[in-house]
Amino acid sequence: PIFAYIWRIIPGSAALEIKAKQYALDRQRRAVLDYARQRIASAEVIPGWDPGFWRIEYPLPSPPPLLSYVIPAGGASRAVRGKRIDLTTNCIRSFEKRDFYPNREYVVVHDGNLTSDHLRQLQAIPGVVLVENSAPQFNFSQTLNVGVARARGEYLCLVNDDVEVITPRGGEELVKYLAANDSVGTIGPLCLHEDGTIQQNGIVLLPAA
Numbered sequence: 191p192i193f194a195y196i197w198r199i200i201p202g203s204a205a206l207e208i209k210a211k212q213y214a215l216d217r218q219r220r221a222v223l224d225y226a227r228q229r230i231a232s233a234e235v236i237p238g239w240d241p242g243f244w245r246i247e248y249p250l251p252s253p254p255p256l257l258s259y260v261i262p263a264g265g266a267s268r269a270v271r272g273k274r275i276d277l278t279t280n281c282i283r284s285f286e287k288r289d290f291y292p293n294r295e296y297v298v299v300h301d302g303n304l305t306s307d308h309l310r311q312l313q314a315i316p317g318v319v320l321v322e323n324s325a326p327q328f329n330f331s332q333t334l335n336v337g338v339a340r341a342r343g344e345y346l347c348l349v350n351d352d353v354e355v356i357t358p359r360g361g362e363e364l365v366k367y368l369a370a371n372d373s374v375g376t377i378g379p380l381c382l383h384e385d386g387t388i389q390q391n392g393i394v395l396l397p398a399a
Contacts, residue, residue: 254365265303
């Protein structure tokens, strides 16, 4: 049987306020810190979004490993917030504007559909590598494979060209976690729609039934 329990927390109830139990918070933090330092000795633990939640701060390897963004270029422009923009150029510039990651390259895969103006804009951005895909038909997975074959980075970030970065230095958080947890093969950030609603909040791979 499945039981559903519904209850209401009385606001201000001291018995239900975890922040009133500092000893419990201290033990939580020590347990999380012990877990983190079994992986990286210099890891730190900082408070999360609310009492009882914690965030592990792993150090970024020094020097930072190369991160390759692989971006299939649709060659399209679109009206965004009342202004017409080239999606691929806008995507890359958002990574640069937010200092998303310090050691990076942008592998842009196109099928010859970019205009001369688009090519000039992309070539003006440091770290952009233009790769032409000669496949007769567009296939998203095949396009990514072409880009990955040309990428030089130790880490890969597969990116649609219709996204914008909103979190400063977010790439560092992703690489820090992967570098500290070698059993983890892939992770992804929270993705939001333009109106702030969630587009993707992660994927979990489970064993086949």
